[in-house]
Amino acid sequence: MSELFNLLTNGTIDTLLMVGISAFIAFILGLPLAVALVCTSAQGIYPSLKIHQPLGWLINITRSIPFLILMVALIPLTRFLVGTSYGVWAAIVPLSLAATPFFARIAEVSLREVDYGLIEAAQAMGCNRKQIIWHVLLPEALPSIVAGFTVTIVTMINSSAIAGAVGAGGLGDVAYRYGYQRFDTQIMLTVIILLVILVMFVQTMGDQIAQQLDKRKI
Secondary structure, eight states: OHHHHHHHHHHHHHHHHHHHHHHHHHHHHHHHHHHHHHHTSTTSSSOOHHHHHHHHHHHHHHHHSOHHHHHHHTHHHHHHHHSOSSSHHHHHHHHHHHHHHHHHHHHHHHHHTSOHHHHHHHHHTTOOHHHHIIIIIHHHHHHHHHHHHHHHHHHHHHHHHHHIIIIIOHHHHHIIIIIITTTOHHHHHHHHHHHHHHHHHHHHHHHHHHHHHHHHHO
């Protein structure tokens, strides 16, 4: 019993580590991409189709690749960056690269929903384009961005389970090696319950933060 507890505990810690670091990277990279997409569009404050179109194509191409295929295709890059193609740290590379364009598109939608009248009002007050981004676009879209980031994290938890089944560690690895391969239904069900609890916790916390930010904005 203690062995099973240690196994599930270590698997949960590995999953949290994978998802946590990958989510941080996806946020740091994805949000600037979203801002760039919105600002360089034809109606944006930095209109530039030379930047907007290639950037949009790159994000769409990356998003269209299934995670498992992306994970295999990135093995040379993963080995170069972390020195190995399996384990928790190896999974962070494909998880981050898969989540970044996904979150970028969600954040882009949030930024586009900002009332254009607010931007025009800021321009009339003499705000430059950087001030509009920092003081109008991002603050107004923040509740929706947080909600979208929550969805991204939930998707990453699912992807981490897939990664775990092919040697990345975490709860997916526990479910595959000790549940599926050994026909242990108890371990499989326990992993499923842990993943459901983790997803529900993330979704609840994300919803609460988004609601609090929305109330402050009002």
